[in-house]
Amino acid sequence: MKNVLSIIYLISLILIVCCNPSPDTSKESNNNSYKERVEEISEEQIDHLGITNKKYLSAASKRALKWPAIGNEWFIEFSKPEPLKGDLAYESGVVRRDPSAMIMENGKYYVWYSKSLGPTQGFGGDIDNDKVFPWDRCDIWYATSEDGINWKEEGIAVARGEDGEYDDRSVFTVEIMKFEDKYYLCYQTVKSPYTVRVKNQVGLAWADSPDGPWIKSKEPILSPADNGVWKGEEQNRFLVEKKGDFDSHKVHDPCILPYRGKFYLYYKGEQMGEQITFGGRQIRHGVAIADHPEGPYVKSPYNPISNSGHEICVWPYNGGIASLITTDGPEKNTIQWAPDGINFEIMSSIKDAPHAIGLNRAVDNEIEPTSILRLGLTHVYNNPDEQSIMRFTSRRRTSHTAKGEASE
Secondary structure: OHHHHHHHHHHHHHHHHHHOOOOOHHHHHHHHHHHHHHHHOOHHHHHHHOOOOOOOOOHHHHHHHHOOOOOOOOOEEEOOOEEOEEOOOOOOOEEEEOOOOEEEEOOEEEEEEEEEEOOOOOOOOOOOOOOOOOOOOOEEEEEEEOOOOEEEEEEEEEOOOOOOOOOOOEEEEEEEEEEOOEEEEEEEEEOOOOOOOOOOEEEEEEEOOOOOOOEEOOOOOEOOOOOOEEOOOOOOOOOEEEOOOOOOOEEEEEEEEEEOOEEEEEEEEEOOOOOEEOOEEOEEEEEEEEOOOOOOOEEOOOOOOOOOOOOOOEEEEOOEEEEEEOOOOOOOOEEEEEOOOOOOEEEEEOOOOOOOOEOEOOOOOOOOOOHHHOEEEEEEEEEOOEEEEEEEEEEEOOOOOOOOOOOO
């Protein structure tokens, strides 16, 4: 009996030990780690961010402590758009939109843009004969100016293709690149019929002069990803079985930059079954890279390279690429910069940015991060059926003072 009691005692002792493990050192370790992080917060940070007590940090304060240590050199404010004069002034019944960058050639500015005529009917009628968007049934035109304000329309640069070609319905949203005394226009294309499920592509044209004549690529240089699956046969772009890549529906707003001995084609991607998120429309940017301006262009495996955006607005700066991100997504209304042209980080938050910016590439973009944005072109909706090209300016904002108050 005594032996039995001894065994029961030993078993009870083992159970007590097992059920009462040693004190939780992980919790103590976490507390010590938090104390160390709190101690690392400098008095200068406390003062700069206006934190009341570093032992009690809100989620907002914790995010603020992670902000990069950048100054205000990336922060700018935009003017309201101002009308142009001459042939690019508002004209009733005409759509002029999506200006390219301006370049300076032969002592004058050149700009290219989308142009169409007449009102927009949308998708409710006869899509074979109607105009479904303002950028439908467009050709690419160009204009010149000596001062950037008074413009002369010179005529068509790139026209729509013949029936059956990949660009027979519309060519639009153009961008210019000059490289080694040759000129390149990249632009969006649509093949008839223009349905809501049509897949936009990117075309290219080149010339030895900004006045042309332009030679068009026989095939698109960029197409949407082919890994989304529509659901059913109904013309409804929101019904999908599989959404596919970020650019499974459309590739828009192309812009080619010479960079690091190659050619980086930045573009906007629209996904099949695009949704509204907490930041608005699901719009993201991507890049495709080529060894030659004419291609072939290979999409980066790092795509998408943005979480947000709309029209592409990119420029070289300090060995990397800067990007103005507007309109859509959780990171909209920011200027971002990537040291390698791919991995972008937010450098400033802005407001009231113009739409469809045409940069002034005649200026030195290395003067400061945003010098290329000091003046440029944009478009505005005069009404749902008519758009016109206008100009904008911007300025750096480094201080905030009241009337009569001395600046810093």
